[in-house]
Amino acid sequence: MHEMTLTELAKGLKAGDFSSRELTTSLLDRIERLDGELNTFITVTRDQALAAADAADQARARGDERPLAGLPLALKDIFCTRGVRTSCGSKMLDNFVSPYDATVVEKLEAAGMVSLGKTNMDEFAMGSSNENSFYGAVKNPWDKSAVPGGSSGGSAAAVAAGFTPAALGTDTGGSIRQPAAFCGVTGLKPTYGRVSRYGMIAYASSLDQGGPMARSAEDCAHLLGAIAGHDLRDSTSVARVVPDYLAELDTPLAGLKIGLPKEYFGDGLDPEVERAVREAIGVYESLGAKVCEVSLPHTHLAIPAYYVIAPAEASSNLSRYDGVRFGHRCNAPADLEDLYKRSRAEGFGDEVKRRILIGTHTLSEGFFDAYYRKAQQVRRLIRQDFLDAFDEVDVLMGPAAPTPAFDLGAKKDPVSMYLQDIYTIAINLAGIPGISVPAGFSGQGQRPIGLQILGQHFAEAQLLNVAHQFQQATDWHRRHPSLDQETI
Amino acid sequence: MAIEHADVLRAAHLARLGINSDAEAAGYVDDLSRILEMVDRLQAVDTQGIEPLSHPLDTTQRLRADEVTEENQRERFQACAPATAEGLYLVPRVVE
Numbered sequence: 001m002h003e004m005t006l007t008e009l010a011k012g013l014k015a016g017d018f019s020s021r022e023l024t025t026s027l028l029d030r031i032e033r034l035d036g037e038l039n040t041f042i043t044v045t046r047d048q049a050l051a052a053a054d055a056a057d058q059a060r061a062r063g064d065e066r067p068l069a070g071l072p073l074a075l076k077d078i079f080c081t082r083g084v085r086t087s088c089g090s091k092m093l094d095n096f097v098s099p100y101d102a103t104v105v106e107k108l109e110a111a112g113m114v115s116l117g118k119t120n121m122d123e124f125a126m127g128s129s130n131e132n133s134f135y136g137a138v139k140n141p142w143d144k145s146a147v148p149g150g151s152s153g154g155s156a157a158a159v160a161a162g163f164t165p166a167a168l169g170t171d172t173g174g175s176i177r178q179p180a181a182f183c184g185v186t187g188l189k190p191t192y193g194r195v196s197r198y199g200m201i202a203y204a205s206s207l208d209q210g211g212p213m214a215r216s217a218e219d220c221a222h223l224l225g226a227i228a229g230h231d232l233r234d235s236t237s238v239a240r241v242v243p244d245y246l247a248e249l250d251t252p253l254a255g256l257k258i259g260l261p262k263e264y265f266g267d268g269l270d271p272e273v274e275r276a277v278r279e280a281i282g283v284y285e286s287l288g289a290k291v292c293e294v295s296l297p298h299t300h301l302a303i304p305a306y307y308v309i310a311p312a313e314a315s316s317n318l319s320r321y322d323g324v325r326f327g328h329r330c331n332a333p334a335d336l337e338d339l340y341k342r343s344r345a346e347g348f349g350d351e352v353k354r355r356i357l358i359g360t361h362t363l364s365e366g367f368f369d370a371y372y373r374k375a376q377q378v379r380r381l382i383r384q385d386f387l388d389a390f391d392e393v394d395v396l397m398g399p400a401a402p403t404p405a406f407d408l409g410a411k412k413d414p415v416s417m418y419l420q421d422i423y424t425i426a427i428n429l430a431g432i433p434g435i436s437v438p439a440g441f442s443g444q445g446q447r448p449i450g451l452q453i454l455g456q457h458f459a460e461a462q463l464l465n466v467a468h469q470f471q472q473a474t475d476w477h478r479r480h481p482s483l484d485q486e487t488i
Numbered sequence: 489m490a491i492e493h494a495d496v497l498r499a500a501h502l503a504r505l506g507i508n509s510d511a512e513a514a515g516y517v518d519d520l521s522r523i524l525e526m527v528d529r530l531q532a533v534d535t536q537g538i539e540p541l542s543h544p545l546d547t548t549q550r551l552r553a554d555e556v557t558e559e560n561q562r563e564r565f566q567a568c569a570p571a572t573a574e575g576l577y578l579v580p581r582v583v584e
Contacts, residue, residue: 099564192544206543235549304527315503322504324577329570335580337504345506353505354519360499361491361520362527374530376540381533383541415522431544457545 001026002162003480006071006219009165013060013070020053020060020070024114027072031116031163034483038139040148040158042077043085044117052114059112068226069112074167076155077118078125079105079210080199088201089121089133089151092321092328092347102199103234104168104210104227111226116164120154123349124318125172125203127151128420129411130179132351137408140183141481143447146405149179155213156183161483166214166223170200172207173306174400174424177436180213181400181450184438186467186477187213188220191458192431193238195224196231204313205236207306207428216477217437217467221245224460240458248461249468254288256466257393263299264398264423276440276449277399283473284397284466294392296385301378302426303418308362308375309429314352315359321347354414383430390456395466399423400450404442423452433460437467438476448476491520 001009001023012018028046035041049072056070080086080098082105087093101109108115122132130138130153138153140146141161148157152169156179159167169176171189180187188211195210202208212223225245231237258281265274285291323329323343330346333339348356362371389396402422411417427434432454439451451470455463471477496516500507507513543549562575571578 096568099561099568232552235552236543238545298533301530301533304529307523307527308530319503323570324579325566326568326570333580336582339580340504341506344504345508348505354516354523356503356505357496357499357516358520358523360503361495364499364502370531371527373540374533374535375527376542377535377538378530378533379544380538380541381535383544383546413522414519415526418523418526429544 002030004165005215006165006222007216009071010067020056020114021050023070024049024053024072024116027116027163034161035163037144038141038157038161039136040120040138040154040161040163041074041117042087042089042120042135042154045084045115048084049114049116056112056114064112066112068222070114072114072116072164073108074116074119074155074158074164075105076121076152076167076169078121078170078201079168080201081105081115081118084118086118086201087134088125089123089135090347090349090352091134094134094328096326100199103196103231105199107227113226119158119167122151122153123352124201124314125151125170125175126314126351126355128174128178128417129406130154131408132349134349139408140405140447141483142184143405145407146447147182147408149182149401149405151175152213153179156180156185156187159183159185159213159215160481162480166212166219168210168227169213170208170210171428172204172310173428174421176211176213177400177424177434177450177452178421180436181452182405182448184448184476184479185213185215186217186220186435186437187211188224188435188460188463189427189433190224190228190460191433193236194228194433194458194460196229196234196237198231198233202317204310205317206313207310216471217435217464218246218249220435221249221464221468224464243461245461245464248465251465252288253284253466253469256284256289256395258284258289258291259294259389259393259396260291261296261299261389261396261398262293263296268402268422269399270403272442273399273401273403273449277397277451280439280451280470281397283470287469287473292393294389294396296389296426298378298381298385299426302382302429303422305375305378305382305429306425307358307418308371309379311355311359312363312372313359315356315363318352318356351414379429382426386430386432395463396454398452400436400452404447404449427454432457433463435463435467437470438479440476491517491524493517496520
């Protein structure tokens with residue numbers, strides 16, 4: 001069961017091949033047996049999961065026809081879950097039990113899904129390797145000497161390891177798509193505003209977006225349909241009708257216009273990644289798509305712009321962690337200033353502190369125009385690049401990351417880590433949707449490679465269709481790491 | 489634009505983030521200098537007349553009606569607080 005897709009599991013439940021309790025128990029036992037070394041979960045909610053599975057089985061016996069009822073999933077530990085620790089990968093929130101549910105959690109529960117627990121992540125979603133977690137690094141199930149990517153590394157690795165058929169992640173600069181690529185799973189970052197951010201702990205509010213990670217585009221379509229939609233509690237949530245994302249999956253691709261941004265195939269791209277991506281594009285040509293080169297001339301400015309905008313927003317968002325109302329508080333503070341400073345110094349890790357300091361500095365008097373205003377102007381240029389490209393083509397394709405998963409501990413310098421997100425960051429600045437699908441493996445150590453597909457604002461249905469057609473023609477998404485043959 | 493030791497201490501104070509030693513501050517000076525060196529590539533771009541983009545969909549935040557929608561849930565929300573008394577958050581004495 002642990003290798004089946006969400007769609008296959010839904011059919012199995014409906015046909016009575018197994019119950020939700022049997023499925024949930026099987027996955028919980030697998031997590032208990034194999035996650036000790038991989039470290040994909042921060043919290044496993046065994047009792048709640050089994051209770052939810054029983055409730056789903058009873059509802060099904062009464063005629064409940066909800067398509068996702070009884071299906072297990074995992075939640076990145078950035079989503080608030082009522083009564084369950086929500087740590088965001090940080091010591092600051094190690095003791096935080098949320099008093100409310102995020103909107104997406106409410107929606108998934110309403111759809112009858114069974115949460116297995118909360119997955120590991122880079123602290124406050126700041127990272128590209130999942131090495132910035134208070135709870136320790138996550139290992140890549142394909143190669144335990146490699147990182148799973150980040151910041152949604154726990155979600156990606158949990159899906160790849162067969163601990164859960166699907167998980168939710170969040171993506172501020174590539175944090176769904178890059179770990180999906182590194183772990184050989186499918187991950188979708190929706191258009192900004194498509195999925196509610198209420199109850200999703202904020203990192204950079206104009207960039208953050210939650211989305212699904214699963215074994216296939218079809219599974220992502222199921223999940224996106226469950227979590228998308230307008231939410232009055234999130235003022236950035238967009239009031240647009242949610243389409244049936246499953247309805248367009250089988251649309252043929254004949255005549256589809258694919259643009260290859262020339263900036264995504266230049267220096268710094270690993271030859272094996274380029275080979276896999278170009279082979280994947282060849283599959284699209286065989287399906288009737290037309291391919292041409294396009295240009296996104298401001299690509300080289302995406303990382304500099306992001307590392308002004310995201311830390312600036314983060315420094316503001318993380319000011320709420322003051323040791324007063326929730327989260328970590330230092331012992332015996334001498335006065336209020338000491339309470340703030342020591343609680344924050346003790347509660348935050350190095351990367352979070354770096355970004356708070358950069359953000360505070362660039363927003364401070366005398367620097368605002370030179371940094372923040374300038375970055376927002378460049379952001380408009382980056383967004384316009386995409387709008388211009390979509391005048392010529394339907395979708396863009398390229399690598400999700402410049403290399404396959406790198407070794408744990410390989411990147412000591414923050415800037416070299418930041419460059420990992422060269423192909424993903426601009427998408428968040430522009431607010432467009434993107435999906436990463438498995439498209440091959442590197443020759444050394446069999447580390448997965450991801451193809452990234454980008455679409456126009458709110459074109460998720462088209463992206464899922466384009467990804468699904470590739471997965472109908474290939475089997476990369478059907479490969480699984482062999483954890484069971486090892487003694488973990 | 490280079491960042492100096494004093495800039496780090498100023499930012500840390502503004503962010504109410506404790507820095508425990510000169511060595512720790514020096515580490516941040518090094519890291520932040522490298523990050524700002526990368527960020528400084530933005531300065532080479534001519535952005536004269538370009539409107540800053542603060543929202544990726546280029547829209548404004550909508551406002552809701554000014555109506556009371558939430559009920560008082562003080563006890564529930566204070567359950568996760570480090571220290572409370574009589575419905576208030578306890579902090580070290582501020583006014584002597």
